[in-house]
Amino acid sequence: MAHKHDHSQVISRVSAELPSDELLCDLGDLFKLFGDTTRIKILYSLFESELCVCAIAELLKMEQSAISHQLKILKDAKLVGSRRSGRLNMYYLADDHVRTIIGQGFEHLTEEEE
């Protein structure tokens, strides 16, 4: 017993409305994907057109390896897809929610200036 007050009513009410632990974890994992500058930049770059790994690396002035690692994470999460084109590996946005979610974040930031 840590406290004098009895919160059991509020707790059971709120608890009932809370999604499952698994879903809440998945939500966290999803947003974690957007919670990294490199990944945000990659996704944003793909808004315009598909790009190969080395183009992204040049664009972001980062090592090819770092980009590949992040692309793998994004691909595992099915936010991006890839296809071969000759020697290049072209990556593209695989999910339109990406645009919506990033767009919402964008709005939040730009509407914020008090």
Place this chain on the structure above:
Amino acid sequence: MAHKHDHSQVISRVSAELPSDELLCDLGDLFKLFGDTTRIKILYSLFESELCVCAIAELLKMEQSAISHQLKILKDAKLVGSRRSGRLNMYYLADDHVRTIIGQGFEHLTEEEE
């Protein structure tokens, strides 16, 4: 020079459309806030009603200290606010974008089952 192909055209085109580095960082930082299960749970709990720290701690079965630390992060980011009520410190959602953003993530997850 790392590659034979010349991506300069694509790069300058995409580069021109890319938001500033600062904004992209802010975007990452924003999503980082949602990228943690504990914070997601806290925010979700506050969808229903304002809650005091100890109620949140009980609800999530976590230590009061851990909750306080996370609440501080959320408050610094102005996603939640707080007010005194007797001995309790009540926290509430301070930004409606929170609902929208989490809602979008939710949709993404629930629409995903192929």
Place this chain on the structure above:
DNA sequence: TTATCATATGAATATAGATTCATATGAAAG
């Protein structure tokens, strides 16, 4: 004013995750 309750907070720890380095893989050109 003192004791108590609710919360905040600094330091320490533990863990996750991003980047780099070296190298493997795999397709295509010669």
Place this chain on the structure above:
DNA sequence: CTTTCATATGAATCTATATTCATATGATAA
């Protein structure tokens, strides 16, 4: 088939950050 180019990947490193522990703070009740 060999070489080269583009990418992928495992291991190591380094940094960020979530949680815990101990304790400080600050308001209220006695």
